[in-house]
Amino acid sequence: MSRILIVEDEARISSFVAKGLKAEGFTPTVVGDGITGLDYALTGEFDLMILDIGLPGLDGFDILARISVERPTLPVIVLTARDSVLDTVTALEGGAADYMSKPFRFGELLARVRLRLRSQGEAAPDDVLESADVRLDLRTRRASAGDREVELSAREFALAEVLMRNRGLVLSREQLLSQVWGYDFDPGSNIVDVYVGYLRKKLGADLVTTVRGVGYRVD
Numbered sequence: 001m002s003r004i005l006i007v008e009d010e011a012r013i014s015s016f017v018a019k020g021l022k023a024e025g026f027t028p029t030v031v032g033d034g035i036t037g038l039d040y041a042l043t044g045e046f047d048l049m050i051l052d053i054g055l056p057g058l059d060g061f062d063i064l065a066r067i068s069v070e071r072p073t074l075p076v077i078v079l080t081a082r083d084s085v086l087d088t089v090t091a092l093e094g095g096a097a098d099y100m101s102k103p104f105r106f107g108e109l110l111a112r113v114r115l116r117l118r119s120q121g122e123a124a125p126d127d128v129l130e131s132a133d134v135r136l137d138l139r140t141r142r143a144s145a146g147d148r149e150v151e152l153s154a155r156e157f158a159l160a161e162v163l164m165r166n167r168g169l170v171l172s173r174e175q176l177l178s179q180v181w182g183y184d185f186d187p188g189s190n191i192v193d194v195y196v197g198y199l200r201k202k203l204g205a206d207l208v209t210t211v212r213g214v215g216y217r218v219d
């Protein structure tokens, strides 16, 4: 499975990303400073790097500059603060890297990770998820129930994807919140329940099972 290097000094973000990637079957390694991050990136042991810009030791731009010379085939996804998107885009011009501004949703990052790995020629993970008569096509982002095509919002699609990927497992509201809405979302919110309601309405009442006091499951 793909090995992913996460260079990020904010433990809250790196553990959120690492946990999410692990749950998706990737092998993440977290490094909290720029100098170690560059060392690790140059080992050739990783298939992709997720890189913060503001880092102790050596910043993300310096790391990118070294990588583009010494390991130009390593795909990089840069995490950048919203107010420095412009600097980041300028710095990335011509390079092989992609960027995401913080705060971001895990689902978005995951989609980019998959895309980058796929364009590197890695074997693609499941492209289609199915449960009973519900079908999600992850490449075209289309959903259907039976022979009916169903229009899902990006958030609804992301929630359905996480539940169907973990078929048979109960996912707590907190797990779903962090995977679909991101780490900045209020854990007391009932948004997960609201969206499960939307999915049931659109894809069929039986798709998602409520496990009282624990969370939700797709069978």
Ligand code: CA
Pocket: 008, 009, 010, 052, 053, 054, 055
């Ligand atoms: Ca930082």
